[in-house]
Amino acid sequence: MRFLHFSDTHLGAEIHGRRDPQTGYHTHLKDFLACLDFVVQTAIDKDVDLVLFTGDAYHHPRPDPLPQREFFKRLITLSERGVPVLLLAGNHDMPPGYGEAAALDIVNVVKIPGVQFVRSPKVVSIPTRKGEVHLVCLPHPQRRALITVEEERGWEEDKVQRVMVQRVEELLNKLVRQVPANGAPILLAAHLWVEGAEFAGSERILSATNEPIVPPSVLRRPQFAYVALGHIHRHQVMDDLEPALVYAGSLGRLDFGEEKHPKGFLLVELEQTPKGKWGVKNREFFQTPTRPFVTVELDLRSAAEPMQEAEKQLKQDRRLDNAVARVFLFVTEAQRDQINLVRLRELLEERVNYLAALELRTGTTATQPTAEVRGLEELEHFLKQSPLQLLDLWLQERSSQAPELAQRKEQLLRLAEQLLEASDLR
Ligand SMILES: [Mn+2]
Numbered sequence: 001m002r003f004l005h006f007s008d009t010h011l012g013a014e015i016h017g018r019r020d021p022q023t024g025y026h027t028h029l030k031d032f033l034a035c036l037d038f039v040v041q042t043a044i045d046k047d048v049d050l051v052l053f054t055g056d057a058y059h060h061p062r063p064d065p066l067p068q069r070e071f072f073k074r075l076i077t078l079s080e081r082g083v084p085v086l087l088l089a090g091n092h093d094m095p096p097g098y099g100e101a102a103a104l105d106i107v108n109v110v111k112i113p114g115v116q117f118v119r120s121p122k123v124v125s126i127p128t129r130k131g132e133v134h135l136v137c138l139p140h141p142q143r144r145a146l147i148t149v150e151e152e153r154g155w156e157e158d159k160v161q162r163v164m165v166q167r168v169e170e171l172l173n174k175l176v177r178q179v180p181a182n183g184a185p186i187l188l189a190a191h192l193w194v195e196g197a198e199f200a201g202s203e204r205i206l207s208a209t210n211e212p213i214v215p216p217s218v219l220r221r222p223q224f225a226y227v228a229l230g231h232i233h234r235h236q237v238m239d240d241l242e243p244a245l246v247y248a249g250s251l252g253r254l255d256f257g258e259e260k261h262p263k264g265f266l267l268v269e270l271e272q273t274p275k276g277k278w279g280v281k282n283r284e285f286f287q288t289p290t291r292p293f294v295t296v297e298l299d300l301r302s303a304a305e306p307m308q309e310a311e312k313q314l315k316q317d318r319r320l321d322n323a324v325a326r327v328f329l330f331v332t333e334a335q336r337d338q339i340n341l342v343r344l345r346e347l348l349e350e351r352v353n354y355l356a357a358l359e360l361r362t363g364t365t366a367t368q369p370t371a372e373v374r375g376l377e378e379l380e381h382f383l384k385q386s387p388l389q390l391l392d393l394w395l396q397e398r399s400s401q402a403p404e405l406a407q408r409k410e411q412l413l414r415l416a417e418q419l420l421e422a423s424d425l426r
Contacts, residue, residue: 001049001050001128001130001131001133001185001269001270002046002047002048002049002130002267002268002269002270003048003049003050003051003052003133003187003267003268003270004039004042004043004046004048004050004051004052004265004266004267004268005052005054005226005228005246005248005265005266005267005268006039006051006052006053006054006248006251006265006266007053007054007055007056007090007191007228007229007230007231007247007248007249007250007251007265008054008055008056008090008230008231008233008248008249008250008251009032009035009036009053009056009057009058009071009250009251009252010032010056010057010058010059010092010250010251010252010254011029011032011033011036011057011058011059011063011067011070011071012029012058012059012060012063012064012066012067013028013029013032013059013254014026014028014029015028015254015255016028016255016293016324016354016356017029017030017031017324017353017354018354025066027353027354029066029067029070031252031290031291032251032252033070034289035251035252035263035288035289035290036070036071036074036251037074038286038288038289039051039074039251039265039288040074040077040078042265042267042286043078043081043083044077044078044081044083046267048083048267049083049084049128049129049130049133050083050084050085050086050126050128050133051078051083051084051085051086052085052086052088052135052187052189052228053085053086053087053088053230054088054090054189054190054191054228054229054230054231054248055087055088055089055090055091055092055093055139055140055191055230055231056090056091056092056093056191056230056231056250057071057087057090057092057093057103057104058071058092058093058103059092060092061092061093061094061095061096061102061103062096062103063103068103072112075087075107075112075115076112078114078115079112079113079114079115082114082129083114084114084115084126084127084128085114085115085116086116086118086124086126086135086137086189087104087107087115087116087117087118088118088137088138088139088189088190088191088230089102089104089117089118089119089139089140089191090139090140090191090230090231091140091142091191091211091231093119093139093140094119094139094140094142102117102119104117104119105117105119118137118139119139120139121137121138121139121171121175122137122175122178123135123136123137123175123178123179124137125180125184131184132182132184133184133185133186133187134179134180134184134185134186134187135186135187135188135189136172136175136176136179136186136187136188136189136224137175137189137190138168138171138172138175138188138189138190138191138192139190139191140191140192140211140231141164141167141168141171141192141211141212142210142211143160143164143210143211143212146163146164146167146168146212147160147163147164147167161212161213164211164212165212165213165214165215165218167212168192168212168214168218169218172188172218172219172221176221176223179223183276185225185270185272185278186223186224186225186278187224187225187226187227187228188219188221188224188226188227188228189228189230190219190227190228190229190230191229191230191231192211192212192214192229192231193211193212193213193214193231193232194213194214194215194216194219194229194232194238194245194247195213195214195215195216196216196238197232197234197236197238197247198232198234198236199232199233199234199257200232200233200234200249200250200254200257200258200261201233201255201256201257201258202233202250202253202254202255202257202258203231203232203233216238216239216241216245219245220241220242220243220245221243222243224243225243225270225278225279225280226243226244226246226268226270226280226283227243227244227245227246228246228248229245229246229247229248230247230248231247232247232249233249233250233254233258234247234249234258234261235247235248235249235261235262235263235264235285236249242279243279243280244280244283246266246283248264248265248266249261249263249264250263251263251264251265251288251290252288252290252291253290253291253293253324255293256293256295256326256356258293259292259293259294259295262285262287263287263288263290264285264286264287264288265285265286265288266283266284266285266286267282267283267284267286268280268282268283268284269281269282269283291322291323291324291353292319292322292323292324293323293324293325294319294320294323294324294325294326295325295326295327295328296314296317296319296320296325296326296327296328297327297328297330298310298313298314298327298328298329298330299330300329300330300331300335300339301330301331301332301335303335305338306329306331306335306338306339307338307339307340307343310329310339310344311343311344311347314327314344314347314348315347320348320351320352321351321352322351322352322353323352323353324352324353324354324356325348325352325353325354325355325356326355326356326357326358326359327344327348327355327357327358327359328357328359328361329344329358329359329360329361330361330362331360331361331362332362333362336360336362339360341358341360344358345358361401362401362403387416387420388413388416388417388420391412391413391416392413395409395412395413396409
């Protein structure tokens, strides 16, 4: 039995790109759809028995009709080819308000043959050409779905976190007991944060307190042949133990935090041992034709003719062709006026897909890559800061490269304080 596992398509994210004058489509959506087409084509070419999607189909919980129409076209292609598709709900797929519908609810209303959307924890048994497969489905576990407001009154956050994990574990125990014992393979599909996972930076996980951080040991059970994960945008296999806990990662690049990470999906082949136990025979990561994101940093401080040098070096850099690019030029204060940014912008825009930034930097130190949340510890540190402290931190960081910002920092902080007070957010 062979299946394809992909995740986090985030259709409708229009972060880096522009509206294509020919089609009217945003280029970021176009790029993501090209990746999705590649998924569908690979599923057909490799003759898979099942397509498993682990959540976050659209970027916005109330997506525009365009990404919805395009997502459905591709679901229907798979359906017409007889490939069953399971769509698991991610946090972006959950309705924003109580009583509202999820965008993907319509999948189960119109009944596309073989395609289903799962937004509450349950076991789903799917008939495939190679026999049945059982899917233990764990959509994104939100804090409010696990603990009520009344219940957690007076609890420390540590306790809330502990209880959330405990409830995920109990839920999983209950689901596993419901799986029919008929010898068919069992997969776990979950959209959640596994402890120890490395971030890509584009996940927009705002708070460790709104969702459980689940230890791998809670998910890893001998019954599962494979654990398919969504939520974290970086493709990774959690460790070497069996069954493998695999984040497919986002299908395309959302931002520069993912510049150096490969993007794609998995093709997994299952096999049964003579004793009847199902496991992974072969697992292959396929890279999607995602658009390259490229950061170029030019140090022009020792150049006699900085503008000429910039033009020459940018012209030679083939990585910029058709990329989503950002370009930082390091110059001395005296060189500032010698750089014609308008001219450079023109040159670059002829070649790049989208120019996200073109900036002069006069700091003496080399640039730091944009802040990327590197781990739980750092995230927790940030979560403990007030919005004003965070703004202060950010202004401090930026000021080292933008002296004009340093001069206005105190004033900006005062204004922010007034704003926060007025909106009662402090
Ligand atoms: Mn997610």
